[in-house]
Amino acid sequence: MIATTPEPPYYVVMFSSIRSDDEQGYAEAAQHMLDLAREQPGYLGVESARSDGLGITLSYWQSEEAIVAWKRHAEHSVAREQGRARWYEAFTTRVAKVERSYSFSR
Amino acid sequence: MIATTPEPPYYVVMFSSIRSDDEQGYAEAAQHMLDLAREQPGYLGVESARSDGLGITLSYWQSEEAIVAWKRHAEHSVAREQGRARWYEAFTTRVAKVERSYSFSR
Numbered sequence: 001m002i003a004t005t006p007e008p009p010y011y012v013v014m015f016s017s018i019r020s021d022d023e024q025g026y027a028e029a030a031q032h033m034l035d036l037a038r039e040q041p042g043y044l045g046v047e048s049a050r051s052d053g054l055g056i057t058l059s060y061w062q063s064e065e066a067i068v069a070w071k072r073h074a075e076h077s078v079a080r081e082q083g084r085a086r087w088y089e090a091f092t093t094r095v096a097k098v099e100r101s102y103s104f105s106r
Numbered sequence: 107m108i109a110t111t112p113e114p115p116y117y118v119v120m121f122s123s124i125r126s127d128d129e130q131g132y133a134e135a136a137q138h139m140l141d142l143a144r145e146q147p148g149y150l151g152v153e154s155a156r157s158d159g160l161g162i163t164l165s166y167w168q169s170e171e172a173i174v175a176w177k178r179h180a181e182h183s184v185a186r187e188q189g190r191a192r193w194y195e196a197f198t199t200r201v202a203k204v205e206r207s208y209s210f211s212r
Contacts, residue, residue: 001160002122002198012120012202014164016108016153020212047122049155049162054107056155056162058120090211092108096118096202105196106126 003045005060008098010044011067015057017091026087029079036075042066060098067095109151111166114204116150117173121163123197132193135185142181148172166204173201 019026037043037059044060061067070076083091125132143149143165150166167173176182189197 001124001158002196005198005200008200012200014118014120016164018107047160047162049157049160051155051157052107054153054155056153056164058122058162084210088210088212090108090209092111092207092209094111094114094118094204094207096204098200098202101198101200103196103198104190104194106194 001047002103003047003058003060005044005098005101008100010098011061011064012096012098013059013061013067014094014096015055015059015091016094017055017057018053018089019055020087020089022086024086025082029082029087033076033079036073037070040066040070040073042069064095107153108209109153109164109166111150111204111207114206116204117167117170118202118204119165119167119173120200120202121161121165121197122200123161123163124159124195125161126193126195128192130192131188135188135193139182139185142179143176146172146176146179148175170201 034046037046042062044062046057046059048057140152143152148168149172150168152163152165154163
């Protein structure tokens, strides 16, 4: 569930969101976007959690070019439009360059 | 609940974790660390969510120096040690530079 990512540098898209009350079509679209992202060039992994109304999804990418290509993907563009129109009350998307990482496992 | 952050660039510490079964002292320590982080120079905000066992906490900072200073804080160091010894099954910490962001609000 914690993504296995390569040595930095690589990139992350952080999507922090608060959902609206409109459930229609959301779960299917969210799952389809995860499935589709996994097939994109440069995809490295994803982590997602939601509690008390706040959702956080982190997707990891090899390069900024990979992020831009995924942003321009036709189905992803349509889903984002629906997200703004119906599924989200508010969200912030941040793009960042991962510079270092440290993992612990028991 | 979505952190209000300034225009990039700024920094983020992404903490992705899977908890152990040991609950003793965890909730109090986690809350104390959030309270303490808020008082540190360069602190910009925090977002946190947990579901299906995966927790994600994003803390935002003005500079890498602010992150290093917080990492070296005595109480934070003790809490991290306890985290490795008792509270976490596994975690990954990533430090990244936020390069751009976009917000939507209904």
